[in-house]
Amino acid sequence: MSISNSNKKPLMIVHGGAWSIPLELEADHINGTKEAIAQVFPKVLSGEINAEEAVIQAICILENDETFDAGKGSFLNLKGQVEMDASIMNGTTLNAGAVCGIQNVRNPIKAAAYIMNHTDHVMLVGGNAEEFIKDNCCKTEKERREWFVDSVEELLTERELKFLEKIRNNSEFSSRSAFEVTINNQPSTSTASNNDDNIVVNEDNNVVKENNDEDEPKKRGTVGCVVLDRFGNICAGTSTGGTPKKIPGRSGDTGIIGSGTYADSTVAGTSSTGFGESIMKIQMASTCVRWLEFNNIPPKEEDNTCLLYSHHFLNNEFNNELNNELKDDNNNELNNELNNEWKDDSNNEKKKKNERNVTKEQEAVERVIEYLNNKVNGLGGLILLSKNGKYAAVHNTDKMAFSYADENSVNVENQTFKVVSIVSKLNN
Numbered sequence: 396m397s398i399s400n401s402n403k404k405p406l407m408i409v410h411g412g413a414w415s416i417p418l419e420l421e422a423d424h425i426n427g428t429k430e431a432i433a434q435v436f437p438k439v440l441s442g443e444i445n446a447e448e449a450v451i452q453a454i455c456i457l458e459n460d461e462t463f464d465a466g467k468g469s470f471l472n473l474k475g476q477v478e479m480d481a482s483i484m485n486g487t488t489l490n491a492g493a494v495c496g497i498q499n500v501r502n503p504i505k506a507a508a509y510i511m512n513h514t515d516h517v518m519l520v521g522g523n524a525e526e527f528i529k530d531n532c533c534k535t536e537k538e539r540r541e542w543f544v545d546s547v548e549e550l551l552t553e554r555e556l557k558f559l560e561k562i563r564n565n566s567e568f569s570s571r572s573a574f575e576v577t578i579n580n581q582p583s584t585s586t587a588s589n590n591d592d593n594i595v596v597n598e599d600n601n602v603v604k605e606n607n608d609e610d611e612p613k614k615r616g617t618v619g620c621v622v623l624d625r626f627g628n629i630c631a632g633t634s635t636g637g638t639p640k641k642i643p644g645r646s647g648d649t650g651i652i653g654s655g656t657y658a659d660s661t662v663a664g665t666s667s668t669g670f671g672e673s674i675m676k677i678q679m680a681s682t683c684v685r686w687l688e689f690n691n692i693p694p695k696e697e698d699n700t701c702l703l704y705s706h707h708f709l710n711n712e713f714n715n716e717l718n719n720e721l722k723d724d725n726n727n728e729l730n731n732e733l734n735n736e737w738k739d740d741s742n743n744e745k746k747k748k749n750e751r752n753v754t755k756e757q758e759a760v761e762r763v764i765e766y767l768n769n770k771v772n773g774l775g776g777l778i779l780l781s782k783n784g785k786y787a788a789v790h791n792t793d794k795m796a797f798s799y800a801d802e803n804s805v806n807v808e809n810q811t812f813k814v815v816s817i818v819s820k821l822n823n
Contacts (some may be wrong), residue, residue, distance in 0.1 A: 403627045404805055405439045406784055407432055409453055411463050411796035412616010413668040413776025421818040423462040424616070424796035429816035431456045431620070432798050439624055440810055446622040446630035447485050447508070454481070454504040454634050457618035465618045466502060467549070469636020472643045479636050480650035481507040482518075486629035486658030493518040495650035497525050499543050504634045506542075507650075517652060616796060617649060619666025621658070621780040625807070629782065631656050631664035631680075638671065647671020653681035662688045662782060663756065669767075669775020669792055676771045683763040683777060692759045693766070701768040704795070704819045705753075705761050706788040708802070760787040767791070794820050 411428045431453040438444045444452070458466025469477045481503035482493035492511025495518060500506050506528050510519055519527055525543075533539040617635035633656045635649040648654035648671035655671070657680035658664035665680040686692045753761070760777050767773035768791050776790030778797055788797050796818045804813035 403623060403625050404784055404802070404807060405436070405625050406623045406780055406786070406800055406802060406805065407436045407439060407449065407453070407620070408778050408780050408786055408788070408797060408799035409457065409618070409620045410616075410666060410668055410776065410778045410788070411457065411618055413774075413790040413792040413795035414616050415793040416616070416796060416818055420462070421794075421796075424818055425798075425816045427457065427460045427462045428796055428798035429814050430460075432800055432814045432816075436800050436812060436814075437810065439622060440805070440807060440812060442625055445626070446624040446628040447483070449622040449624070450483060450620045450630045450632040451504055451508050453620045453622075454618055454632050455502045457620075458502050458504065458634055463618045464616050464636045465634040466636070470639045470641065472637070472641045472645065474643045476643060477636060478641075478643070478645070479503045479634070480646050480655075481632070481634040482650050482652055482656040483507045483511055483632035484630065484652055484656050484658040484664070485511065486631070486660035486662075486664050487627075489659065491517050491652045491656070493650045493652060493656075494520065494524045495646040496521045496644060498522075499525060500528060501542060501544055501549075504632055507632070507634075518650065520646075617655075617668040619656070619668060619778060621664040621666055621778060623664075623780050623782070623784060627660060627782065629658050629660040629664040629780065631658040631666050633666045633668070635671075648674035648679070651675060651678075653678045655680060657681040657684050659684055659688065660782060663779050665777055665779045667775060667777050668795070669790070670773060673767060673771045673773025674775050677763075677767055677773070679763055679767060679775065679777060682766075683759050683779060686759045686762070687755065687781065690755075692755065693762050695762065695765070696769070699765055699769065701765045701791055702821055703761060703764050703768075703789055703791045704821045705757060706786075706797075706817070706819060707757075708754075708786045708788075708799075754785050754787070756781045756783075756785040756787040757789070760789040764789045764791050788819075790819070791821065794818055 409428050409431050411424045416424055434456060435449050435453045439449045457463050461468040464470055469479055472478055477498055478496045480495045483504060484491040490511050492507040494503055494506045497503055497506065506524065509528065509532060510516060528542060532542050617633060619633040621631045623629050633649045637645060637647060648667055654675045655667045662684050665683055667674050667680050756779055760779050764777060767775055774792050776792055776795040779787040784802060786799055798814055798816040801813045801815050
């Protein structure tokens with residue numbers, strides 16, 4: 396596969412997990428995902444780094460932020476160990492790398508990328524994966540410190556230790572519980588360019604952070620990233636510390652190419668998040684991409700009862716297509732009705748009437764989350780970025796955190812852009 400088009404508009408989207416994010420942690424999720432875009436995307440926009448390098452750098456930033464369940468913020472297994480998974484896929488070469496169950500690596504996404512670029516393999520696991528990285532990447536003490544922590548304490552917090560003790564013998568708490576508990580509060584949004592009604596900011600346009608009980612352990616989310624660079628290369632990556640109350644040795648979807656991560660530069664790139672045991676059963680990431688590739692997105696089931704949040708990205712090209720489509724319709728009264736009802740997400744009948752106004756990327760992601768829900772009673776979310784520069788983000792968990800470079804604001808010539816950062820909430 397060869398991608399040579401240098402006229403693509405670079406784009407980037409990251410997520411910070413799909414689960415029941417408590418209100419007091421929404422600001423941290425908004426700011427954390429936003430920071431990953433803010434630090435990395437300027438280098439993509441200028442051509443300093445490509446899509447693969449951008450994914451690695453962005454996920455490293457998220458792994459170093461204890462807000463998230465990856466790297467430093469990872470959950471503990473029942474033995475009190477930190478076991479992490481990560482994967483990355485280059486959509487142009489279709490090369491991929493992954494690690495599962497590694498314990499002492501500072502940034503698992505870097506280990507996954509090294510395996511992708513320096514071996515004939517896709518996945519290495521556990522202690523042997525750690526030994527391989529030590530033998531090949533740690534020739535000096537400085538390199539060892541860059542790759543590995545000196546003790547597990549560097550990857551955990553006191554809150555995680557307390558959380559483990561709290562749930563270890565709680566028969567009512569399972570690994571799935573982190574994704575299905577409903578928090579009854581409103582979503583928070585931060586954006587420099589969005590007119591979303593859910594924005595929660597102060598008078599200085601800064602995210603308002605609620606009081607947080609530092610002694611109360613909190614659940615956290617997997618992280619992921621998809622980037623399209625100016626040459627049309629798409630790369631995707633995902634990293635996690637797993638689920639709470641997990642049996643030692645457990646790995647979920649994140650380290651599995653096709654489940655947690657998938658990229659094909661001729662189609663799209665995706666990153667999954669949610670309850671991994673269900674995501675693996677349907678190979679969610681690659682299933683969505685293949686539906687797009689072969690143009691065989693399943694129709695929406697008539698009796699479908701899956702509740703989901705589907706983000707509507709404001710894309711000028713798409714809006715123009717919609718306007719032209721409406722102008723071509725002979726029934727002006729219907730056109731006015733569609734224009735008015737498009738803004739109303741509360742009426743299911745109106746949604747059905749306007750389904751044709753959803754991009755195929757968004758339709759594919761919606762169908763795969765519905766499939767996850769209906770086929771295996773799964774819970775999760777998915778971000779997608781296509782070769783055509785179209786975003787999609789959907790989840791059926793209570794909330795999902797994600798940020799993206801607003802397509803309408805990206806100016807390659809002037810090297811400017813705006814970041815939209817959201818904690819979206821399922822409308823029950």
